[in-house]
Amino acid sequence: MREFWYRVLLRVVLVGACVLTGLIAGSIVFGLALAVGVLLAGSLRDQYEIGRFDHWLNSTVDTALPDGAGQWEFLFAKLARRERNARHLREDLRSRLERMREASRAMPDGTLIMSRDEVIEWLNPMAEQHLGLDGQRDIGSPLLNLLRQPEFANYLQSGDYADPLSMPSPRQPGRTLQIRVVAFGDEQKLLLSRDITQLEKLETMRRDFVANVSHEMKTPLTVIHGFLETLEDALPELPHEQALSFIAMAQQQSVRMQRLVEDLLTLSALETDAPMSEEAVDMRNLLDIVMIETRALSGGRHEVLLELDGPPGALTGCARDLRSALGNLASNAVRYTPDGGRVRLGWTVVDGCGVFSVEDNGIGIDAQHIPRLTERFYRVDRGRSRETGGTGLGLAIVKHVLERHQATLNVVSEPGKGSCFTVRFPARRTLRQAQAVAA
Structure with a gap:
């Protein structure tokens, strides 16, 4: 505002000087005409600068703000600084957005953003792979029109996302996905997908391993327990040879259990990442x-x-x-x-x-x-x-x-x-x- 009043005062002074010049020259008309000429020249200059500014605003090419002259120099300089700061901010935001996109593309999990109506707004390549979608073609399409699995539709429309959903991959037979939905922003939803096929295989192997070990241990333990009960209850009446045979068979089963435990320990040691002696x-x-x-x-x-x-x-x-x-x-x-x-x-x-x-x-x-x-x-x-x-x-x-x-x-x-x-x-x-x- 200070520059504005400075320029107004400058024009008032110029008009006053013109009128004073006319009075000195002995013709008030000449002074007024000179003042009008000065005001008209300033107005034309203003219109010229406004035209240049309007042309710059309407330009589709990212060109620099034109240099002003006279009283417009201050205005154009401020606009140039503001435009330069805004450009730097845009470049910074663009750089950050590109880094976010690169990070999302590198994520091992699928990420998909939906609107309140489950319309796809954005997704990363892993989500395309997991869900069988096309990042170019399917943007703007309702997700449920593309994924028609009933369990997924029920999960998405239920609104209860406390627990994730495990479901078969719609495009990769034999693969299992874990789906989690998170609500955020203006009723938007973030869908995260993860391939848990290997985790499920490991869990199945763990269950089978526990079941097999339990089964392998149960048989010799049952045999040993049965022989010990027999010896405890009927030892005085048992013939010496039969008692010895029971003891031998129990010992045989204990050796079997010992061998099983030793093999389990050996296998456990081999499966660790401990360095091997060379x-x-x-x-x-x-x-x-x-x-x-x-x-x-x-x-x-x-x-x-x-x-x-x-x-x-x-x-x-x-x-x-x-x-x-x-x-x-x-x-x-x-x-x-x-x-x-x-x-x-x-x-x-x-x-x-x-x-x-x-x-x-x-x-x-x-x-x-x-x-x-x-x-x-x-x-x-x-x-x-x-x-x-x-x-x-x-x-x-x-x-x-x-x-x-x-x-x-x-x-x-x-x-x-x-x-x-x-x-x-x-x-x-x-x-x-x-x-x-x-x-």
Whole structure:
């Protein structure tokens, strides 16, 4: 306002000067004419500057504010500062909005914004993937026209969003989504979607694991409890030999439970992210130990052979874990090979990779069971597994040990003809004989 009154005063002074000039010149008419000319020139100048300003306002191109002259210079300078600040603010807001969009695109969860009428206003790429929507085509469409699952419609229209909704993915068979709706702003709604397929699988595995462990523990405990009750109630009347047989069978079941607990602890240790000890493992010594343990388990009922193709060298890894894995493969061959059968253990180096194999002529495995052999407690024949004293965790332990050593397991089997389990260790873990001796 100060500049406005300054300019008004300046024009009054100019008009007064013109009139005074006319009086001095002896003609009041000349003075008035001069004053009118000054006012007209100022008015024309104002109209010119107003026209330039109006042209700038109507311009569709982001051009700089024109420079003013005279009394307009102050006004244009202030407008230029304000416009510059507003432009910086817009650029800052645009930058923040773009960062928010980038963040939303990178989010692992789907995000969708709806109006009060469930009309889609915005969604990120993960929401497009989860819900099978198109971010360009479906903006402005009612969500319930695109997702017609009754459970989802009931959840969205219920208004009770305290608990999330779990439902099958509408566009990805076999996937499960968790949907949560949050009300915000002017009766808007924020829909969050999360893929919980893996979590559900883990929960199913946990339930199955607990059920299997409970079942595996229940049988030997029941047997031991029954024998102890019998011995407690009828020990004086029982023949000595029968009492000893009861004790032997109870001891056998306790050993089975002990083996199950040991396997569970081993599997738990392997599933942790604890670093594995690395050492040069003498394969000749390890294979001899595995063969001796296999023959002891067989008790002379099978022909157990160890075949080496050249000097065995060494492997870098954990000796304890490798002994457990290779021993489990060999013991399984003994358990599932009838008396009089043959179990062959082999070791060779192919293209720098160490290859361990266990081949038997036992009962074999049907092809449909092979992909699931390394699952915990998975058994092809539950009855036979219990007869042979298996815990159902051996191949699961083998799987984790091989993964920690970057090795692969291949199974070839045919029912009635036997099986061949082949482990291939990477070349970077296989040491030649000279390297093994140096290590």
